Every structure is written in structure tokens, then in C-alpha cells.
Amino acid sequence: MISKDKLKNSSIKEIIEEYPYTESFFEDQKLAVDDKEKTLKEIFSELTIEEMEDVVFDLDQFADSLSSHIRNMQEFLGENDSIVAKLSILAGNNKDGEKENYEKLDIHSGEIISIVGPTGSGKSRLLADIEWTAQGDTPTERQILINDEVPDKKWRFTGGKKLVAQLSQNMNFVMDLSVIEFLNLHAESRLIDNQAEVVERIFREANKLAGEQFGREAQITSLSGGQSRALMIADTAILSSSPIILIDEIENAGIDREKALELLVGEEKIVLMATHDPILALMGDKRIIINNGGIKDIIDTTAEEKELMQELKVLDKVLTDLRDDLRYGKNLSRISEELAEIKSA
Secondary structure, eight states: OOOOOHHHHBHHHHHHHOOHHHHHHHHHTTOOOSSSBHHHHHHHTTOHHHHHHOOOHHHHHHHHHOOOOOOOHHHHTTTGGGOOOOOEEEBOOOOOOOOOOOOEEHHHHHHHHEESSSSSSHHHHHHHHHHHTOBBBBBOOOHHHTTOOOOOTTHHTTTOOOSEEESSSEEEEEEEEBBBHHHHHHHHTTOOHHHHHHHHHHHHHHHHSHHHHOOTTSBGGGGOHHHHHHHHHHHHTTTTOSSSEEEEGHHHHHHHHHHHHHEEEEEEEEOEOOOOHHHHHHHHSSSEEEEETTEEEEEEEOOOHHEEEEHHHHHHHHHHHHHHHHHHHTTTHHHHHHHHHHHOO
16 A cells, blocks of 8 residues: 555655656646655645646645556566565355364465365365455365455456466467567566566576576577476566466476576565475475365474475485486486485494
């Protein structure tokens, strides 16, 4: 919510710094702003009768109009969609109609939540409830709150308002563009000022995630599954306005999973991921246990489990090296030596 009192008592410089698109608004309103260090209230108190006639509005009306302009621009740019400090999931029912084994789960910006359970247990249903901000109107009867309030309907029914970005295991591009053309097109749609810098950062981070490097001029339709996934994760983390990221089985995407999660969380996103991978499950701050269509338990990841995760990473690296050596026709004796060292440790 934009405070009109705050606008009145803020300097023109402060307003423009926080909302750059207001500079043209001041020009259009023909408000004489010789000293941008002055507040709106000070400027209006010093206006002559002739200047007041040019401005038309009094201070309250001007603040109303300015506030409306800011809201409209935020709506257009998708800035409102990113103001999510907390996502709450209120209990629903499992497939047998029994109440889930919790009351309310609060997830805060910057947290990673893993969702685990057998195949067909209901992990994807939970992701769908969050994506559609369910209000007791899905098979589970769960309710989703944003910042402790019922979400605005625009997030449910308007395609342009994306509260949630979903990254599925299989990603296919339909536009035949180069990587750099695709990133520039997305950046232009966001009307960002430092486009070249942001595009370069996305490209750089995507190549850090990808198992195999790709170039700026590579056609996005020719990227491998892992490269496509790496590009979209970097793009979503850095450029997308969606504050909630849902990931379905990232483990088989051919990317650096740990770096991907660090990048997403570093941009203050809420991340929920359905996974069968024990390392990814333990990367979460909490893990939701799904069974028979319902949330059976919510477990905080302990310090001991984090230590276990480090050991699992060592084993995972051995398996990754083994796969790479097999792909490139290398001798596997080195892997045998590594396994022997792990057994003796």
C-alpha cells in the first residue's frame, strides 16, 4: 500500500529514486520543481496563486493522483507481484477426506521447502494448489494465504499477473531466437534500465549451472534439456517478478542443483521443490512429507542431517564423475580408487 502521507513528506528526489517513472509525471503536471530536495508539502506551501492555477490540484489531490500513477506503473511492470514476505498453506484433507496432520505452514521469503513422498502421493497436487492460490476449491480443500491475507483474484485469473513461476523437468522453446535475443526480449518487456548488465549476468549464471557450456548466439531451440533448464532458472531468478518458484524434480535436469537453489534463494524467492533426491530434500529448510494425497508431516532439517548431506554430496560427485567418464570413454579405475578411499574413511 502506498502511503499518501509518506509521499507528501518525501522529497522529490526521494520519490524519483524509489519510483523512477514519476519523473515524467511531475513534468506532465507542470509542477515547478526547482529544488528536488524539498518535500511535496514544502513545494505546495510555497506555490503562488498563479502557480496553483497551473497545477490545478491541491496537495491532497496531487498526492492521490501521484499514488494512483505509481500503482498503475507497478501493476504494469509487475512490481506488486514480488512483494511477498510470507506464503501460508492451511490444512485441507487427504484422499480419504481426513484432515491433514497440521494446521498452518508459514513459508518466508528466502526459504527452501522440499516436498517428498512416493510417486502418486500428491506432490504435484500441492504445487498446483499453491500455483492457483487455492481457496478450499480444489480436491484437497487447502487454502493459500499471501502475507496472511486471501490473495488478490488477479493472481488466479489474469495471465499477466504471475505470483508463481513453475519450472518443470521438460522445457521446450517455441520461438527460434538466439540465447541473447531471447534474454534481451524478456528484459525489454520488464522495462529495466540496466538491460545489458542484467542480460549478461543471466547468461553468465546460466552457464555456471549448465553441465555443458553454450554461447550467446546459440539458438534456444537447439539447447539441450540441461542447458534450457539452466537458462530458465537463471532467467527466473534474476529477471522474473514472480516471488514464488515451484520446481518439479530438478534432479534429472543435467544442471548444478546446489548452485541453482543458491541462485534462486539469493534473489529472495520462496522456493518449493518436489523431489526424490535425498540431497535436494536435505537442502530444504523444511521438508513436507506427502502421503495419500495429504500432508502427513512437516520436518525441520536438523544440523545432523545437514552434515549427512555433505557426505551424500561426496558420493554424488563420485557417481557424477562415473557418468562423465563413461560418456567420454575414459578408464573407470580412478572411480574405483575414489570409492576405496570413501569406504576406508
